[in-house]
Every structure is written in C-alpha cells, then in structure tokens.
Amino acid sequence: MSSVPNLLIGLSCPGCGGAVDVTEGSRLAFCPYCGSALAIIADDAGVARLMYKMDVTETEAESAARKWFGAFPKARDLAATAVITEIFPMYLPFWSMVGTGKGIACGYSTHTNKDGHTQTTYHEDSSDAEYLWSVIACQTGDLGIVTPPELNGRLLPYTEGDIPVFETTSSRDEAYDQADTDIRMEAHRRAASGIETLTFSKTFCIPREFSLLYYPYWIIRYQYRERDYFVVLDGVSGSPVSGRAPGDQTYQALAAGLGAGFGGLFAGLGIAYAMFSDSEYALAGLSGLVIGLILVLAGYWMFRFGSEVTEGKLTGGISFSMKGFGQKTVREIER
Amino acid sequence: MAMIVKNLKCSSCGAPLKAKEADLILFCTSCGKTMEFKDSDVGEVSPHILAPVREDKDLIYLPFWGIDADVVVMHEDTVGGFLRITKKPMRGACRFYVCAADLLPRKTAGWNLEFTRNFPKATEIPDFRGILHMPAVKSSRTAEKDAEFLFLKHEIDLSGTLQELEYTFSILGHELYYIPFLRRGDDLRPAV
Ligand SMILES: [Zn+2]
Numbered sequence: 001m002s003s004v005p006n007l008l009i010g011l012s013c014p015g016c017g018g019a020v021d022v023t024e025g026s027r028l029a030f031c032p033y034c035g036s037a038l039a040i041i042a043d044d045a046g047v048a049r050l051m052y053k054m055d056v057t058e059t060e061a062e063s064a065a066r067k068w069f070g071a072f073p074k075a076r077d078l079a080a081t082a083v084i085t086e087i088f089p090m091y092l093p094f095w096s097m098v099g100t101g102k103g104i105a106c107g108y109s110t111h112t113n114k115d116g117h118t119q120t121t122y123h124e125d126s127s128d129a130e131y132l133w134s135v136i137a138c139q140t141g142d143l144g145i146v147t148p149p150e151l152n153g154r155l156l157p158y159t160e161g162d163i164p165v166f167e168t169t170s171s172r173d174e175a176y177d178q179a180d181t182d183i184r185m186e187a188h189r190r191a192a193s194g195i196e197t198l199t200f201s202k203t204f205c206i207p208r209e210f211s212l213l214y215y216p217y218w219i220i221r222y223q224y225r226e227r228d229y230f231v232v233l234d235g236v237s238g239s240p241v242s243g244r245a246p247g248d249q250t251y252q253a254l255a256a257g258l259g260a261g262f263g264g265l266f267a268g269l270g271i272a273y274a275m276f277s278d279s280e281y282a283l284a285g286l287s288g289l290v291i292g293l294i295l296v297l298a299g300y301w302m303f304r305f306g307s308e309v310t311e312g313k314l315t316g317g318i319s320f321s322m323k324g325f326g327q328k329t330v331r332e333i334e335r
Numbered sequence: 336m337a338m339i340v341k342n343l344k345c346s347s348c349g350a351p352l353k354a355k356e357a358d359l360i361l362f363c364t365s366c367g368k369t370m371e372f373k374d375s376d377v378g379e380v381s382p383h384i385l386a387p388v389r390e391d392k393d394l395i396y397l398p399f400w401g402i403d404a405d406v407v408v409m410h411e412d413t414v415g416g417f418l419r420i421t422k423k424p425m426r427g428a429c430r431f432y433v434c435a436a437d438l439l440p441r442k443t444a445g446w447n448l449e450f451t452r453n454f455p456k457a458t459e460i461p462d463f464r465g466i467l468h469m470p471a472v473k474s475s476r477t478a479e480k481d482a483e484f485l486f487l488k489h490e491i492d493l494s495g496t497l498q499e500l501e502y503t504f505s506i507l508g509h510e511l512y513y514i515p516f517l518r519r520g521d522d523l524r525p526a527v
Contacts, residue, residue, distance in 0.1 A: 011340055012340070013340070014340050014341070014342055015342060015351075020340070027372075027374065027375065028357050028358075028359060028372050029340070029357055030353075030354035030355065030356060030357060035353040035354060035355065036342055036343075036351060036352075036353060036354075037342075037343040037351075037352040037353060037354040037361050037372075038340050038341065038342060038343065039340070039341045039342075039343055039372070039375045039376070040339075040340060041339040041340075041341060041375055100440055100481075102440075102480075102481075102484045104484070104487045104488070104491060106491070106496070106497045106498050106499070106500075107498070108498070122414045122415070122496035122498065123496065124491040124496050124497045124498075125491075126487070126488055126491060128440040128441075128444050128484070128488075129439075129440055129441070130439055130440060199412075199498045199499050200497065200498065200499050200500050202487060204480045204481075204483070204484050206473075206477050206480050206481065207477075208472070208473075208477075333439070334439075
C-alpha cells in the first residue's frame with residue numbers, strides 16, 4: 001500500500017515571473033501571484049520529466065555505507081579494512097503512471113458435494129481503485145536496481161544536463177501500454193478472484209498522470225583484499241538498495257560444518273530407522289534421510305556461495321535482505 | 336526539451352483566464368462564461384448548478400460530468416433473479432453521472448451510481464451564491480470510460496447473476512453539473 005507522493009514542481013509564470021507550483025503530470029496550473037491560468041506543454045514526446053531532490057549528502061552516504069559494511073553476515077573486518085575507491089551521485093529514470101483501474105468479471109465455479117452431486121456457483125464481481133504504477137526505464141548493468149523506490153521526497157522539474165543520469169532505454173509508448181496493461185490486469189485479478197470459468201469480463205484504465213521520474217542514488221565502489229565490490233544507496237532515505245560484499249569465512253565454515261554434521265546425523269538415524277523398524281516407521285526413517293540430505297546440501301550451498309553477500313535483486317551470493325522482493329509495480333493508492 | 340508554460344485565454348471574449356487552484360473548469364471573470372480545459376486549450380461548457388436543500392455553512396459544490404450515451408445490448412444471459420422492477424436495465428439513450436473531483440473511487444462510486452439511477456430533482460441556480468466548489472480533475476473525455484463502467488456496474492447490480500453480455504456504448508455528449516454536498520470533517524453527503 002502506498003500513499004500519494006508529494007507531487008509539486010516549480011516553474012515560472014510567463015506573465016509575472018512568479019514561481020508556479022504544478023501538480024505532477026497535470027497539464028494545467030495557476031500562478032499564485034497574478035492568478036493566471038496556465039497550460040503546461042510537455043516536451044516533444046509529451047512526457048513530463050521530473051526529478052526527486054537528493055536528500056543524502058556525500059558524507060551521509062559514506063557513513064551509511066560504512067554502517068552497511070559492519071552489518072551481519074559480511075566479513076567481520078570489512079568495516080575496518082574496506083577502501084572506498086569511488087563515490088558518486090546517479091539518477092535513474094522510472095516511468096510512472098497514476099490511474100484508476102476498473103474491472104467487471106462474470107462466470108461460474110463448480111464443486112462436488114459429499115453425495116457426489118456437482119454444484120455450480122455463479123459470480124458477478126467488480127473492482128474499482130486508484131493505482132500507482134512504476135517501472136525502471138533504463139538498464140542498470142551490474143548494479144541490479146530494478147525495483148521502483150517508494151516515490152516520496154520533493155519533486156523538481158528535470159533539465160537535461162543538470163544531473164548525472166542513466167540513459168532511458170525503453171520507449172514512452174511501450175511504457176504507457178505496459179502501465180495500461182498492468183493496471184487493467186490488477187483490476188481484473190481483483191474482480192475475477194474466485195471465479196473458475198470466466199464468461200464475461202471487461203477492464204478499464206483511466207490514467208491521470210504519466211511521467212518520467214528521475215530518482216537519486218549514491219553509487220559507492222570499494223575494495224576489500226584487492227577485490228572490487230559496490231553498494232548503492234537510496235538518495236532520499238539513505239538506505240542500501242543493492243550491493244555486493246565479501247562474506248565471513250568463519251560463518252561460512254561453521255555453516256558448512258553444521259550442515260554436514262547434522263545432515264549426516266539425520267541421514268544416519270533415518271537409515272537406521274528404515275532398516276530396523278516396522279514398515280510403519282520406515283517412512284519416518286526415510287523422511288529423516290531426506291532432511292539429512294537437504295541439510296548437507298544447504299551447508300554446501302553456504303560454503304559455495306557464502307563468500308559473497310548481496311543486497312537487493314542480484315544473482316549469486318547469500319541475500320539476507322528481502323528488500324526488493326515481492327514488490328509489485330502496481331500499488332493501490334490510499335489517502 | 337523543457338516544459339513550456341502558456342497563458343490560457345477565454346475562447347469567447349479572449350480575456351486571460353484566472354484561477355485560484357488547478358481546476359479543469361475555468362470561469363471567465365470578464366464575460367462570465369465557463370470553460371473546460373482540454374489538453375492545452377479551453378472550450379465552452381454550460382454548468383448546471385443545483386440549489387442546496389437548505390443553507391448551511393458547511394456546504395460545498397462537487398463537479399460531476401453528465402455523460403450521455405446510447406446503450407445497445409445485442410445479447411445478454413443472466414442466471415436466476417426475479418422480475419426487474421426496482422432496478423431497471425439501462426438501454427437506449429442514457430445519462431451517467433461521474434464525479435470529477437479529486438477523490439478516490441471508494442468515495443465517489445456510490446454517488447455516481449446513486450445519481451445515475453435517481454438524479455435529484457433540484458432547481459438550478461445561476462451561480463454558486465458564495466458557496467465554495469471543489470476543482471474538477473477528471474476531464475469529460477476520461478469520464479466517458481467511467482460512464483461505461485457505471486453501465487456495467489448497474490448491469491451486475493440488477494436482479495440475477497450476469498453471465499454473458501454483448502453491447503455497444505456510444506457517447507452522445509456531456510454536460511457539467513455542480514451538486515451541493517454537506518462536509519463534516521472527512522465526511523461528504525449530498526445536500527439535494
Ligand atoms: Zn470571457
């Protein structure tokens with residue numbers, strides 16, 4: 001669930017030069033000084049380009065990174081020995097739509113009673129809600145930030161060249177169509193839940209705002225025992241969104257040892273049970289064997305991949321953070 | 336690539352339009368005409384302002400679009416249900432009311448259905464009589480989709496369970512309405 005972001009940007013009135021506050025995505029504004037009604041004409045592509053204000057300073061970003069170095073289960077001497085080689089701000093573009101999704105779904109479900117009779121239940125349902133849709137508009141390479149941030153903070157108009165940005169690689173029309181499809185799908189999912197066979201359905205997406213939003217990050221590259229790692233921090237909240245760090249060899253060895261030890265114990269007990277008990281207990285013995293094998297594998301996995309710890313949506317390494325997981329690009333707006 | 340800002344002028348007399356907040360409906364202070372903002376320009380609309388049942392300091396006007404559409408149903412299949420006496424199906428030339436204020440569907444859905452089924456019989460007055468009005472954020476064009484959804488919502492509310500429906504929904508036109516509401520804190524209630 002998400003609340004409506006603070007959507008104010010600053011432009012100046014052509015009549016009196018006063019600062020004009022515009023609701024993000026809106027084509028209409030007014031001057032608070034001379035009261036002129038103004039039409040906002042967006043760029044060639046018809047997209048309002050806006051940016052969020054960077055709230056985290058370089059010093060704050062560095063101390064947040066050092067705090068992250070010290071957090072479990074990274075190498076225990078990481079905070080003390082890591083050498084920051086690069087620290088720079090970067091803005092990533094996200095497509096964003098605020099719109100209402102409406103759905104109608106009709107159909108039926110069947111189930112069989114205890115006496116073997118088939119019963120049919122007929123359904124007619126609807127859904128009607130406002131959504132915030134957002135998705136990343138660029139390729140991030142090894143940084144791995146793909147989840148749209150909670151869009152909060154102060155919005156400003158974006159001027160090309162003012163800030164370092166990742167180039168937008170997806171097209172406006174594609175993004176618009178995707179937003180339309182995703183909002184409709186969410187509206188349909190809600191209306192059609194519990195209906196086995198659909199006989200009629202209709203969805204609507206009524207967009208209110210569509211824009212390209214630049215969101216600030218701090219990218220920090222560092223070295224540990226002559227190997228390169230990185231961490232990316234949210235430029236509004238300062239929290240880590242993505243990163244790689246060396247794992248701790250002690251935890252790693254411990255995990256592998258415990259895995260093999262307990263795994264072997266369970267497997268041994270399992271085999272013993274299966275061999276020396278009645279058939280009734282043989283099954284329990286077999287499941288002991290399975291649990292044992294799983295523990296051995298888990299221990300091996302910790303040993304094999306535990307040399308690296310990752311944050312966010314990156315492959316390889318052990319991730320103890322659930323950030324970025326299970327987050328959808330369509331969220332309902334509540335206010 | 337930056338955004339361009341343009342002054343809006345009355346399409347009837349050419350005077351610059353003034354506003355106190357971002358409202359898709361603009362009132363010309365020079366000739367008194369009402370303008371609807373569309374994309375990057377304005378076009379004239381005639382608002383219908385309904386008189387409140389009684390005077391109250393907490394009254395506020397909410398903008399609604401009255402969307403006229405021609406509804407043709409080619410095929411319909413409904414399971415169960417009784418004679419449709421209390422709620423009649425909407426066919427032919429119909430009027431749908433869609434709230435244009437900046438409120439969530441959760442709040443406006445009920446009013447939209449209620450006004451579409453049973454529009455209040457109130458006298459129209461020439462101006463707001465000093466009562467505040469909420470800005471309109473939904474354009475008449477986007478309200479057309481809301482109107483079609485209202486038609487379907489009404490269909491499934493009818494007696495019986497709708498299973499199949501084939502229809503056409505053609506827009507005939509739109510009108511602007513201002514309906515008085517009583518505001519107590521966050522609560523809004525029609526005052527007609
Ligand atoms: Zn005028």
